[in-house]
Amino acid sequence: MADPIIISASPHVHSDRTSKRVMYDVLYALIPAFLVSIYVFGINALILTSVAVISCIVFEYLIQKYLLKTEIAIADGSALITGILLAFNLPSNLPIWMIIIGAFIAIGVAKLSFGGLGYNIFNPALVGRVFLLVCFPVQMTSWPIAVENYLSLDAVTGETTLGIIKEGLMYGETMTTISEKIPSVMELLLGITSGSAGEMSALALLLGGLFLIVRKVITWHIPVTILVTMAVMTGVFWLVNPELYANPLIHILSGGAILGAFYMATDLVTSPMTKKGMVIFAIGIAIITVVIRLFGAYPEGVSFAILIMNAFVPLIDKYFKPRRFGNKIKSKIM
Amino acid sequence: MLKTFPKGGIHPAENKITSSKAIKRMPVPKVVYVPIAQHIGIPSEIIVDRKDKVEIGQVIAKSGGFVSSNIHSPVAGTVTKLDMIVDTSGYKKQCIVIRTDVKNESNFEVQDFPLKKEITMGQKDILKHITDSGIVGLGGATFPSHVKLDLKNDNKVDCLIINGVECEPYLTADHRLMLERADEIIVGIQILMHALHINEAVIGIENNKKDAVKALKRAGQSDKRIKVAALQVKYPQGSEKQLIKAILKREVPKGGLPMDVGVIVHNVGTIFSIYLAVQYDQPLIERVVTVTGKKIENASNFWVKIGTPIKDLVAEVGGLPEGTRKIVNGGPMMGKAIKNTDVPVTKGTSGILVISEDEASRQDPKNCIRCGHCVFVCPMGLEPHLLMNLSEKGLYERAASEDIMTCIECGSCSYVCPSHRPLLDYIRFGKSIIKKLNTAKN
Ligand code: SF4
Ligand code: SF4
16 A cells, blocks of 8 residues: 555545635625626726725735734635625725725724634624724715716715615605605615615525525525514504604615625624524614614614624623533433 | 434435445455454453364353453354454454364354244343343444343333434445345344333334335334334434434433433344344354445445454455545444554444545644534534534533533534534544543542
């Protein structure tokens, strides 16, 4: 025998699931939404996404090589995905230097300063987004209007659906008059509206989300619980006073709820590990989101809600453990 | 829906290459190496000496205590050495070396035992035969069988479960035995039911062996007390606790035994040995072994004398293929990698698996991405990522309070981890330290 015999402990086989495959699956799942964003926002969406992705990867490389002097981990694909998700959460006409700042915060602060992949507590892309939102509120909330901006770099900007509703209600309008100014449910489904680059088409996002569930990258628990809880909560308010509150369908289909539920909240590293924990986590996100949307100053609250619940994940993991086999079972013979 | 256990589990590629290969008889080896620690518990005591002539089936090492077992000579021949050899555990263990007497005909006549249905023996005699015949759990656990049968008078065992699950990929020894010896297995079950006054028996078989389900249903037709349960295919269903849960929905308490929920579990191979021991007074000197691997030319199932060097088996299937990197005693999920093929077959050897280059090496572990899959698949409801972390950091007390000791070492966690983390390696390590700490305390 030329080669030495390997002695290692069992198991001697491994499933074909590798972290690389997981990352690729996430990548594939994002394709439909990416295509829609290019269709809707044209060249700007392409620039935004490329800048975000490239800067995330470059920051990861530079920081790992020169600052941390650790192994370069860009091959694991996680910086790439953070870049795409960050881009999806930004308006497509954001100045390039702001995108780069966002990427730096996401990778340098939210991910690597916590110890890198697997150790970060907060979703890096969302930290990047929220940082930008707080620093540059004007640019971060001027949303280019769909399709009209095809191929043009200077976008005509407008309000998001939830923004129109919030403003309208503030000036005492009723939902009946407001509803004439916002996109129809069909438009929301297809993505002919305004908002962040990747949150456009609910259908495209659902398609990718379904793929992630089928490929067992995520389970249904987080997205379904978030959307159902949101629908129930906003539904109650809507039933009580439909003139003051938007109907649940509008809430679910707009303002990044689906993007958040399927792609941001389900981030493996920053979500709980047990199914029980996931449900608790998701209910928390839904409640905070609805409270911010209905009563807070911001028209939309998914990002904040996810970041707040990220902070509770260690606690959730500690208290919602899987049920141990044979625990608290009395034996038949005493 | 077919029955199965509710929490966790995986479905690795089955690779049951040899399921259609009838069990062949291995030629009698020239020399057998019989270790005296083939079972869980106290090693047996050698009662023969160098140059002694031994008959086939003669006791050569006797049970060293209650949780121990007799060992019989698999051949007629001469004891040439009492030696230390490396066994499947990887450690040097004491072993009796016997040279087969090629002139002694009893070595070569294949005894054909016709089906014998009537059970004439009484309860005490049956148990004595099982004890004397050196029968241990043949599913791999090698727990001396008579210990499981030693029921106190106040026992409330009401169900006998027969384990024909064979959930390990590649292995087909039990499958073939069920197909070829269904009638004998049914009689074996009746023997145990008779001896233990149990009125219900369920044979659990995974549904990838539909022919075995059929064969046993047919064989057991006339006995209404014996049922066959076809189970969903899911690893590790062959583990006692998971099997009991799947079939009876009873959950063995933490740290408890099947008996605590009124159940005794025996493997089909063990049942067949019990049949031979009781009906024909045959001690356990041979067993069925699957010799397999993707590149093995003539992979098959064999009747093998205990003590046969694994190299004889490998030669029988066409030799080690080019690029062999790992040889496993048992299945790919729980088997032990062995150093070379000089190691002998023991009572617990259910298969020899030869793995080549492409599958043998492990990938480098990466950071845990907290995907939770190890938690989802753990049949015991543990958090393998956490247990690994705690053992790595030496936080054994916390690991113990997180129930590390209930891990059944099924390997499902390591199997699924996308970051290739050696979860079970660290869990095993943690368990062994905690065991040591506990014995030190007492
Ligand atoms: S922790 Fe133990 S019982 Fe759980 S999957 Fe891993 S090896 Fe199996
Ligand atoms: S399966 Fe591996 S990567 Fe996933 S949580 Fe467990 S240890 Fe971490």
